[in-house]
Amino acid sequence: MEYLSLLGVLVIVVGFALGLDTVAVVIISALVTALVSGIDFVKFLQILGKGFIDNRMVSLFFLTLPTIGVIERHGLKKAATNLIQKLKNLTPGRIFDIYTGIRGLASIFGISFQGQIQFIAPLINPMAQAAGSIKGELTELEVDQIKGRAAASDNFGNFFAQNLFFASSGVLMITSSMKSLGHPIEASNVVLNSIPITLIAYVLCLIYNHMFDQKLKNKKVK
Structure with a gap:
């Protein structure tokens, strides 16, 4: 039975x-x-x-999906595109630089948000595409590359800066694991040693995004 x-x-x-x-x-x-x-x-x-x-707080995550879809349908994406077209000096890479920095700063203060759903899809991706198409239409490959880099900017900003918050799950896991292995450390040690990694990662992101902008610029010139 x-x-x-x-x-x-x-x-x-x-x-x-x-x-x-x-x-x-x-x-x-x-x-x-x-x-x-x-x-x-x-x-x-x-x-x-x-x-x-x-578990209702977990269920609230699913409400963001239709919500973002509705506001996109009613003009959020178009408004973001129009805004970027008025700002001539912005490029896809610079948009990613700004967003990655904001994402990292939010992590420092323990502020967590579903960046891919709430910001990347409805705002950052269309803004970057609009910035990239100011001087000429984007190819299908370039559109896909911008989508991928937009998603990556959220991951970079979140992953490398998350241990800068004393009470983050990563910091707590590291301190507890080290303590269980007989090497007790303070959360402040983890945070301090995470700072150079975060800065190096951000500088590499800046270079990475600048190289992409140059690639788009050279293509448009040709």
């Missing part, structure tokens, strides 16, 4: 194989598992509701 509790796994395998709605498959799988385990339907709903309420 204990094998009946594995029916939920079977539901997930079959549902995913048939390409059915992911959320529906997971909920049905949970319901089947609950029923074969002796949990009545009302109790199942109580467990499901409690789990949703306890």
